[in-house]
Amino acid sequence: MDAPRDRSAFERAQALFRQRTGPLTDDLARVPGGFGLGQVPTRLAPDATTSMICGFCSTGCSLDIHLRRGEAINVSPSVDYPVNVGTACPKGWEALTPLRSPDRATSPMLRGKNGKLSPVEWPTAIDTFVTRFKAIQARYGDESVAFLGTGQMPSEELALLGALGKFGMGLLHGDGNTRQCMATAVVAYKESFGFDAPPYTYRDFEESDVLVFVGANPCIAHPIMWGRVCKNPHRPAILVVDPRRTETAMAATDHYPALPKSDLALLYGVARVLIERGWIDRPFIDAHTTGFDEFAARVADFPLDRVAAATGLERGAIERFAEHIHRGKRVSFWWTMGVNQSHEGVNVAQAIIALALMTGNIGRPGTGANSITGQCNAMGSRLFSNTTNLLGGHDFTREDHRRKVAGALDIDPERIPSRGSLAYDQIIEAILKGKIRGLWVVATNSAHSWINQADLHDILGRLDFLVVQDMYTTTETAQRAHLVLPAAGWGEKDGTFINSERRIGLVKKVARAPGQALADFYIFKLIAEAWGCGDMLRRWSSPEAVFRLLTEVTRGQPCDITGITGYDMIEKMRGVQWPLPEGTPVEAASERRLFEDGRFFHADGKARFCHADPERLPEATSADYPFTLLTGRASSSQWHTLTRTGKSSLLRKLGASDPYVELNPVDAAALGIAPNTHVVVQSRRGQMAARAFITRTVQPGQVFVPMHFARTNQLTFAAFDRRSRQPAYKACAVRVKPLPDGKRSGEV
Numbered sequence: 225m226d227a228p229r230d231r232s233a234f235e236r237a238q239a240l241f242r243q244r245t246g247p248l249t250d251d252l253a254r255v256p257g258g259f260g261l262g263q264v265p266t267r268l269a270p271d272a273t274t275s276m277i278c279g280f281c282s283t284g285c286s287l288d289i290h291l292r293r294g295e296a297i298n299v300s301p302s303v304d305y306p307v308n309v310g311t312a313c314p315k316g317w318e319a320l321t322p323l324r325s326p327d328r329a330t331s332p333m334l335r336g337k338n339g340k341l342s343p344v345e346w347p348t349a350i351d352t353f354v355t356r357f358k359a360i361q362a363r364y365g366d367e368s369v370a371f372l373g374t375g376q377m378p379s380e381e382l383a384l385l386g387a388l389g390k391f392g393m394g395l396l397h398g399d400g401n402t403r404q405c406m407a408t409a410v411v412a413y414k415e416s417f418g419f420d421a422p423p424y425t426y427r428d429f430e431e432s433d434v435l436v437f438v439g440a441n442p443c444i445a446h447p448i449m450w451g452r453v454c455k456n457p458h459r460p461a462i463l464v465v466d467p468r469r470t471e472t473a474m475a476a477t478d479h480y481p482a483l484p485k486s487d488l489a490l491l492y493g494v495a496r497v498l499i500e501r502g503w504i505d506r507p508f509i510d511a512h513t514t515g516f517d518e519f520a521a522r523v524a525d526f527p528l529d530r531v532a533a534a535t536g537l538e539r540g541a542i543e544r545f546a547e548h549i550h551r552g553k554r555v556s557f558w559w560t561m562g563v564n565q566s567h568e569g570v571n572v573a574q575a576i577i578a579l580a581l582m583t584g585n586i587g588r589p590g591t592g593a594n595s596i597t598g599q600c601n602a603m604g605s606r607l608f609s610n611t612t613n614l615l616g617g618h619d620f621t622r623e624d625h626r627r628k629v630a631g632a633l634d635i636d637p638e639r640i641p642s643r644g645s646l647a648y649d650q651i652i653e654a655i656l657k658g659k660i661r662g663l664w665v666v667a668t669n670s671a672h673s674w675i676n677q678a679d680l681h682d683i684l685g686r687l688d689f690l691v692v693q694d695m696y697t698t699t700e701t702a703q704r705a706h707l708v709l710p711a712a713g714w715g716e717k718d719g720t721f722i723n724s725e726r727r728i729g730l731v732k733k734v735a736r737a738p739g740q741a742l743a744d745f746y747i748f749k750l751i752a753e754a755w756g757c758g759d760m761l762r763r764w765s766s767p768e769a770v771f772r773l774l775t776e777v778t779r780g781q782p783c784d785i786t787g788i789t790g791y792d793m794i795e796k797m798r799g800v801q802w803p804l805p806e807g808t809p810v811e812a813a814s815e816r817r818l819f820e821d822g823r824f825f826h827a828d829g830k831a832r833f834c835h836a837d838p839e840r841l842p843e844a845t846s847a848d849y850p851f852t853l854l855t856g857r858a859s860s861s862q863w864h865t866l867t868r869t870g871k872s873s874l875l876r877k878l879g880a881s882d883p884y885v886e887l888n889p890v891d892a893a894a895l896g897i898a899p900n901t902h903v904v905v906q907s908r909r910g911q912m913a914a915r916a917f918i919t920r921t922v923q924p925g926q927v928f929v930p931m932h933f934a935r936t937n938q939l940t941f942a943a944f945d946r947r948s949r950q951p952a953y954k955a956c957a958v959r960v961k962p963l964p965d966g967k968r969s970g971e972v
Contacts, residue, residue: 270294275302277721277729277799279376279714280315280863282597283307283448284723284799287316289715289734296320296715296734305798306813307426307727313447314861318875320715322868323735327698329710330739341697341708346740346750352707354754356689360662361394369662370397370651375405375599376667378719378731379608380770381744382601385666386610387764388748391639392757397660399612401668402605403648405598407948408564410606412573413595415834416581418825419617419782420606424556424592425725425801425815430456431590434552436463438487438576439562439954443471445857446560446596449724461548465490466562468854468886468928469921480545481923482535484852484955485566488838490542491575492523493531497546498582499523505584512822512830513581519833534838549583554590561598561856567842567943567952574834581831587819596724600714603722607783608774611645616777620644632776635760647949648674649942652683661688666744667711671700672865675951677937678910693747699867700934711744712737713868718767719745720794725815726783727799730791745770778802782825841955842943849907849957851891851927853939856954858930866932883914883935886928887960892918895960902963905929907956910938913963927960 270293278285286305290298299319301312308316332349333341344352357369371389373382382400389395410420417423429435429452442450450472453462464476465487473479482490498504499520509516528539535542549555557580563572573595580586580593597603607617615633618625620641630637646654652674654660663684674680684690684704692705695713702708716737722728737743742750745767752758764770768791778784787804794800798813810816824831845852861878863869870876885905887897897903899918904911905927912935922928929936931953941956 274732274734275305276715276732276734277600277723278312278316278319279600279721279731280319280869281446282599282602282724283446284600284721284725284727284729285312285316285448286729286798287312287319289732291734295736304813306815307723307725307799308448311448311451314875314878315863315869318869318872320735321872322695323713323715325696325871327696328738328741329695329697329702329708330741331710332740333697333705333708335706341705349707349709350750350754353691353709353751356706357393357662357664360688364661366394367396368660369393369395369664370646370654370660371395371664371666372648372651372668372670373398373400373605373609373611374667375400375402375602375605376714377601377744378717378721378767379601379604379774380719380767381748382605382609383615383770383774384745384748384761384764386608386615387633387761388752388755388757389664390610390641391635392752392760393755396641396643397645397651397654398610399645399648399651400605400609401648401670401673402599402602402609403949404673404951405561405564406595406602406606407612407647407950408566408569408573408945409595409597410612411570411948412577412834415570416574416577416832418827421782421818421825422595422597422603422724422726423586423818424594425817426452427815428556428590428592428594428817429453431458432456432460432552432554432556433458433590434461434463434548434555436465436549436555436557437472437476438465438491438557438559438572439564440558440560440596441466441470441472441856442558442596443475444860447860449596461552463545463548467923467926468856478541478544478548480537480541482537484854484926485568485841486535487563487572488568488575489526489531489534490537490545491572491579492526493528493535493542494546494549495519495523495575495579495582496526497528497543498549498579501546501550503546503550504582508584508822509582512824513833514828514830515833516582519578519835522835522837549579552585554588555580555583555585556590556592556594557585558594558596560596562954564595564950565953566950566955567945568836568839569945569950569952570947571836571838577831578833578835581833587817587822589817592817600723601721603724603726604720607722614640616774617781617783618777629777632779633773634763639760649944649949649951652680655686656683658686662690663687664691664693665701665705666693667695669694669699669701669865669867671704672867672934673937675937675940675953676909676942677940679942693744695741696867709747710739710741711747712741716741717743717745720771720791722802726801728785728788728794728802729799730794842952843941843956845925845957849959851925851958851960853905853907853956853958854922854926854928854954855931855936855940856928858932862930862932864932865934879932880930883912883929883933884917885914885960886917886919886922888920888922888924888926889918890924891960892916895962897960897962903960904963905939905958905960907939907941907958909941910935912936912938927958
C-alpha cells in the first residue's frame with residue numbers, strides 16, 4: 225500500500241492541536257517529523273508513591289505505585305482502599321510488567337506492496353487513516369466503515385472514540401468487546417430495572433447469610449471478591465450452580481452440577497417451589513413489581529420431575545436449593561460469564577433477578593441480583609462508549625435524549641445518529657456481506673477472542689482497510705492490519721475506570737509510553753483534527769476536561785455523577801460509586817447499594833418480572849461429537865487472551881503454559897487416554913492439540929478447555945443470545961481422540 229503524498233491533513237491537525245493545547249513540553253516533542261504529540265508529563269514527584277486502579281479485571285483494586293526518578297518501579301496493594309484493603313491477585317502484583325515487553329508497538333506500521341508491515345512516521349499514518357477511510361465512505365457510504373472498541377480504556381477515551389466516530393466521522397456502527405462479556409447483563413437489567421444498574425456493593429459479600437453463584441467462579445476469576453466472601457462472619461450457606469466442580473464449587477455448602485445450559489429450567493423449578501410453599505415476599509411483590517402473576521404462570525409448567533430431567537439433578541437437590549433461599553434473611557445472587565455467554569443468557573439473568581424480587585432480597589445489605597463485570601472498565605464502556613447506548617445511558621432513538629446530550633457537549637444535535645449500531649457479530653456479518661469495507665479496531669484482539677476464530681480470520685481478510693490501534697504489534701489482529709497505530713497502555717495515561725460495584729477510580733500516568741506510542745486519547749484528537757471535526761471536540765482538551773463533560777451528560781440519569789467535582793475528589797474519597805447527584809453528601813470510602821427505597825427506574829417506579837421458555841442448545845452432541853465443550857478462566861494469574869499477562873514470566877509459571885483439556889476418568893478410560901498424554905479436541909469448525917488432565921471436576925460427557933489459549937476459539941460455535949447479541953462461548957459439541965505416538969500439543 226502506497227503512502228499518500230499529500231500530508232495536508234496531518235499538518236492541519238498538528239497546527240489546530242497546537243492552537244487548542246498551547247505549548248507542548250517534556251516528551252511531547254520527541255516524535256520525529258515535528259509531530260510533538262506524546263504524553264502529558266506526569267505531575268507526580270520523581271520519587272513519590274501514588275495509587276491508582278489496576279488495569280486487569282473489574283474488581284477495581286487500588287495499587288500503590290512506587291516511583292524512582294519519575295518512573296514506576298514497583299507496585300503494592302493499597303491498604304486504605306475499600307475494595308481490596310491491602311490485597312492483590314497475582315495479576316495486580318505484575319501490573320507493570322506488560323508495559324516493558326519487547327514487542328510493544330513503538331511506531332506506526334503500514335503494510336506495503338510487499339505485504340509486510342513497515343515503520344512509518346505519524347504524519348504518514350494519520351494521513352493514510354483519513355485518506356483511506358474517507359475514500360471507502362465516498363464510494364460505499366458512511367455506514368461502510370465501523371469501529372470496535374474495548375472495556376480496557378478509561379471512560380474518557382471510550383467517550384472520545386464514540387464521539388469522534390459517531391458524531392464526527394459519521395460511523396453509525398461501532399461496538400466494543402464488552403459485547404463478549406456483559407451485554408446479557410445490560411439487557412437483563414434494562415428490561416427488569418429500567419436501567420443498566422448492578423445494585424450491589426462489595427460489602428454485600430460479607431453481609432449475606434446465603435450466597436448463590438450461578439455460572440461464576442470468583443475464587444479464580446475474581447479472587448479479591450472471593451476473599452471478601454471468606455471474611456463473611458455469618459457462616460453463610462454458599463450455593464454454586466455450575467456443570468463443572470470449580471474451585472468455588474469445592475468450597476460451597478452445596479454444588480448443583482446442572483447439565484450445561486439447563487440453568488433456566490433449574491431456576492424456574494426453584495421459583496415454583498418457593499411459590500407453591502408460600503416462601504415469597506408478597507407485600508414487596510405487590511408494592512414494588514409488576515408481572516408476577518404471569519411469571520408464576522410460566523414457572524408452574526416446571527414441576528420437579530421436568531426440572532430433574534432437564535438438569536440431571538435429583539428432586540431433593542432442587543427442593544434443598546429453594547429451602548436455602550427461604551431460610552436466608554439476606555440472600556444475594558451472583559452471576560458472570562457462565563450465564564452471560566449463552567444463547568439464552570438474558571432469560572437466565574432475568575430468572576435470577578426474579579428470585580431476588582419474589583423473595584424481597586434486593587435493596588438491603590447482603591442481598592441483590594448481582595452481575596459481576598468482566599473487564600476493568602466494562603462498566604465505563606456500558607455507560608460512556610457511545611455504542612449500545614448514547615453517552616450516559618441515554619437512548620439514540622429519543623430526540624429529547626439527543627438534544628440533551630448535544631446541549632451538554634455543545635454540538636449540533638443533528639450530528640447524533642437517531643438509531644443504534646449493529647452489534648459486534650452483526651458488524652462481522654456485514655463485513656462478510658461486503659457492506660462494511662473498513663474497520664478500526666482499538667485495544668482488542670478480535671482475531672483471537674472472537675467466537676469461531678477461523679471464520680473471523682477469513683472475514684477480516686476481506687476488508688479494504690483494517691486499522692488496529694494497540695500496545696503490541698504481535699497480536700493476531702495487528703498481524704492482519706493494513707495500518708497499526710502504537711498506543712500507550714495502562715499506567716501510561718490518565719483517566720477513570722468504573723468497577724463492578726459502580727465505583728469510579730483513577731488511572732494515572734506513571735510511565736512514559738515507549739518510542740512514538742501515544743495515549744489513545746491523543747491519537748483520537750489527532751484523527752479528529754485531520755478528519756475536519758476537531759472544532760466540534762474543542763472542549764475535549766484533556767481527560768479531566770472530558771470527565772467534567774461526562775458528569776454533565778449524566779445529569780438527571782440513574783447514573784448521575786454531577787456531584788463529583790473532578791479527579792481530586794475521586795482521589796480524596798478513595799473512589800466514588802454512582803449515582804452521586806450534585807449536592808449529595810457522601811463519606812469517604814463509603815459503600816452504597818441501589819434500590820434501598822424500593823423504587824426502580826421504570827416510569828412507574830417498579831421492577832418487572834421478565835420470562836421466556838427455555839430454548840434448545842444450539843449445537844447438541846451426536847455420535848460423531850459426543851462431548852459438550854465447556855470453556856472458562858483457568859487461573860487467577862491469567863487474563864483473557866494472555867496478550868498482557870503472557871508477557872510476565874512469573875504469571876506464565878503460575879498458569880499452565882501448554883493447552884490442556886479436562887476429561888472425566890470414566891470418559892478417559894473409555895477412550896484409552898492416560899493422564900498427561902496428548903490428545904486432539906475437534907469440533908465441526910477446527911481442532912486443537914492438548915494435554916489430557918484426568919479429573920472429576922468435569923462430569924462424564926463433558927470436557928473443559930481454558931479460554932486463554934489461541935486455538936480454543938477455533939472450536940467454539942457461533943451462537944448468540946437473540947436479545948443481547950452476546951456470543952455463547954460455553955457449550956458446543958466436540959470429540960476427543962488420542963494423538964499418534966510422538967506428537968504433542970501444537971503439532972496438529
